Amino acid sequence: MRYDKNALIFLGPPGSGKTTIASKVAFYFGVETVETGRLLREKVKNESELSNKIRPFIESGKLVPSDLVAKLVQKKIELMDTNIIIFDGFPRRDDQIELFFRISQDVGFNFIAVIVLLISRTTSEKRLMGRRVCSKCGTVYNIYFNPPREDACNICGGKLVRREDDTPEVIHKRLNTYEYETVPVIKYFERNYPQITYSESVEKPMEIIFDSILTIIDKVK
Numbered sequence: 335m336r337y338d339k340n341a342l343i344f345l346g347p348p349g350s351g352k353t354t355i356a357s358k359v360a361f362y363f364g365v366e367t368v369e370t371g372r373l374l375r376e377k378v379k380n381e382s383e384l385s386n387k388i389r390p391f392i393e394s395g396k397l398v399p400s401d402l403v404a405k406l407v408q409k410k411i412e413l414m415d416t417n418i419i420i421f422d423g424f425p426r427r428d429d430q431i432e433l434f435f436r437i438s439q440d441v442g443f444n445f446i447a448v449i450v451l452l453i454s455r456t457t458s459e460k461r462l463m464g465r466r467v468c469s470k471c472g473t474v475y476n477i478y479f480n481p482p483r484e485d486a487c488n489i490c491g492g493k494l495v496r497r498e499d500d501t502p503e504v505i506h507k508r509l510n511t512y513e514y515e516t517v518p519v520i521k522y523f524e525r526n527y528p529q530i531t532y533s534e535s536v537e538k539p540m541e542i543i544f545d546s547i548l549t550i551i552d553k554v555k
């Protein structure tokens with residue numbers, strides 16, 4: 335069955351620039367992304383039974399239980415009035431593949447592509463170590479690759495901080511989690527949907543990455 339809405343998935347290790355790239359693509363189409371990391375971080379900001387359940391997983395670099403993530407994802411999509419849905423970081427573990435397809439039927443969207451971002455572990459680590467986020471407006475910088483003009487946010491002057499899970503120990507765990515839990519998801523798509531599973535190296539200038547992703551989307555939509 336064909337629906338009016340199309341969905342594409344971005345997957346890639348922490349530090350691959352997945353969120354930056356997915357957001358740039360979303361901005362181009364005038365839509366928001368469905369970013370599971372952000373949805374979860376927003377939930378843990380306030381004290382609640384749910385936030386206490388989620389926090390320990392994020393703090394230790396492990397994946398949050400899939401049923402919780404799927405509920406947040408579905409709720410977010412149901413509130414979105416858009417015909418292109420861009421998933422940033424979901425499905426990220428094998429049990430989330432089934433949840434993804436269930437949501438696609440409940441909400442009603444076609445699955446048109448998976449874009450896998452490729453980067454070496456060393457570059458990912460360096461990017462994560464250098465990442466700084468504006469504590470006021472959320473703009474992301476990197477002290478090695480995209481430094482702010484001063485030691486504050488270029489846009490609002492806010493203080494730049496490290497994300498809590500960007501410590502060397504948690505970075506190491508998150509990269510391992512990616513290898514053990516998310517790489518099998520990529521293998522699943524490569525095996526079962528080879529015609530719509532694309533890989534894109536992110537160790538090149540952003541304009542080139544962006545152009546080739548738009549070419550992919552043009553081909554599948």
Ligand code: AMP
Nearest residue numbers: 370371391392396397398403423424426
């Ligand atoms: P990210 O911002 O994508 O690096 O995600 C930050 C953290 O949120 C991850 O280390 C996980 O703890 C959690 N997370 C994000 N997406 C998922 C997902 N699809 N399933 C389970 N946990 C997730």
